[in-house]
Amino acid sequence: MTLLSERVVQHRDVIGGGVGSGVAGPQLPGHALAGVGQETHQRVEAEMVANPRSRPASSASRLPLPCPNRWSKWQAYRVLIEGYNGGPLVAGEPLAARPGFWSHHLWGPCCRDAGAVPEWFGDDGADVDAMSEVLMDPERWPVFRVPVEGGYEAVVVYRNLVGDCGVDYLFTHPSWSTARQIASWEGDLVGDSLRWHELFRIVDSPSSIAEGIEDPAARLLLLLPLLTEHALPDEATARLTAALIAVGAPQDTAPITAQHLLEHSAGSPWHDPTWGSPLSGGSGPPSPAGSGVLARLGIT
Template identity: 60%
Template sequence: MLIKGYDVGPLVPGESLLVHPGFWSNYLLAMCSDGGCGERSVPEWFGEDGADVDAVSEVLFDRERWPAFRVPAEDSPGAVVIYRNLDGDYGTDYLLTHPGRSCAEQIASWDGDFSGTGLSWHELIRIADSPSLADEGVQDTPTRFLLLLPLLTDPDVPETASARLIAALTAVGAPQDTASIAAEHLLAHLTKRSRHDPTWASPLSGS
């Protein structure tokens, strides 16, 4: 699998992993750790357990096969999430793909903490809610939303943000009672970044 503009490692389509128990804990649990209370984050918040997490980890962090999750959008920039499995430099890279451009643009990374340019809530929703059915990748809206969630750098999310996040988590298998806990922790962590300056050019503009 090739993505022009990202020639770092051996990419493979990762979308089939999204339905495996343990994926969402691997992807989001670390971002729950700064949720503003002393409660320890656990895989059970996502309807998973430690064995699920370990099993999927072996595939997600394979140095010979780097999973890439494509989030194509209709008539607007899409995104790609890549597990960067370099020995000694594991992390997650976030790319934008712009219509009319042959090369993707890396805008952010997660290496235990976020670095790069994030998205406002409205930019994130714009991509999540605009699947391109003509392109390969993730079409399910709740899944698209959760894949993009780590890019959120907006301290002023709407009041409906929590309900939207809870609905997405339950759609991918989280129990209703623990989905609300996970959502609270995720939003507390992500909105605390406060890095999205509305005076900056949007990364979706491609400028």
């Protein structure tokens, strides 16, 4: 039984020349952490491969892009994130339903130190190998959009830049002149993180008028790497277990897998960047209301 660490690291070493612990490689415009208030252009829109004009895509008009492995038969179409430069972005949402995806997506950020194996997520080694080739293809950078009520959108980008691979997390809204990149994962999470109530807010408030991932289980697991809060809500274990089962994890082992993921999220205490430092005369953490990433973005 091959550990996920051996499989995923192999693929990341091929693309990124090795993954460091929180050490960012060379940055392209739009890849530097923007935080809240630093700018990359906000509009995320579909651009059909066969048509240079941006327009809404339909299943009938999407043009598949060839890829040399058995999980490649997905209808990929180009995605534009203005100001996010340097890579061929493609819609990756269909990949979330493919075998091997969740093993790959959750291993590094959430369970690399737990001895995880593909079977935790209902996968096998061949699934993970094939999916890793797709997710880490330098010629196509998968983009996963999570539409939120009110026109907001969380966006996850697999940045497959040779020598500087990672996963970038952004938020967009039609009224913003720019998008906000809040974090990146490059061996460790760098940037802002989410609290449980913020994650539940996103998961439970899908938008029916925008393209992207609507399934609650997939929404929760896709953004789980952003979670680093140590305080565990009563419903967290049950919701995470149910989400894992919904995406194919075995029912008998899903509670244990969920516990490993929760232990990771509690591994480092959450820190709101708005808290004042004791060395600078700060007064400590504010009350939960009105704090956190979503509040600072205006998502209430």
